[in-house]
Amino acid sequence: MKTNKLLFFLTIVSYLGISSVFAQSSINASGGDILTGSNGSISYSVGQAVYTTNTGTTGSVAQGVQQPYEISEILSSIDYSELVKDLKIFPNPSTDVLTVNMYNTNDLQLDYQIVDINGKVLKAEQNIQDETNINVSTFPSAIYFLKITNQSKEVKTFKIIKK
Template sequence: MKRLTITISVLAFSFSVKAQQAVVSTGGVDSASGGSLSYTIGQVVYESNTTSNGQVSEGVQQPYEIYDVTGVRDVVEMKGVELYPNPARDNLTIEIDHKTA
């Protein structure tokens, strides 16, 4: 009886286990001092659905765009608001009427 219960439990659990799987030609991870990059090449199936509420993409890896802002050229004067330093790298200080955030 105990063996039957264990067998049924294992079978029931195996039907509920899910995992991602993809057949790709190659892939890997490259690292440098500025960060790391993982990639896959040759993904056969890829689908993207876009609506007015947003976008959903299926696949192993999703694109992620990184922008490097080096400074602000057009500055609109706002009285009581200060942003510094410009250009900012890791931290940006915002002062509104001399209250720092």
């Protein structure tokens, strides 16, 4: 009788202990495995709410979040299609100098504006060259938008991260 009571008590305690243990969880819309190999694996989830960022001397990695470079593309003329293919902005994220590199085959007069998240124009230049360096070292660390325009028509907008 004493053994049965002890066994019943241990069963109840272990059930209560196991039922209150939770593993990592998140509510995801979708997910799956991209790559699995001998050195590790890569998986993804859509709707992940928590992530961490690891920063080192050569860069940073944000686990659990996709990092897009480009936010929009507006082509208002067929003349821009060839230019947009060759338009590159680097390095992004940047700490001091941002480079705009392109091959302007149509000799368009291109301008740029750097705009903050509130829409305030912080820096602008007209008639930029095929390779233009933009000094962003005085900007505080934040997210900015680099708008490339031709005669006030938007060619392309990039999201720029300033470290």
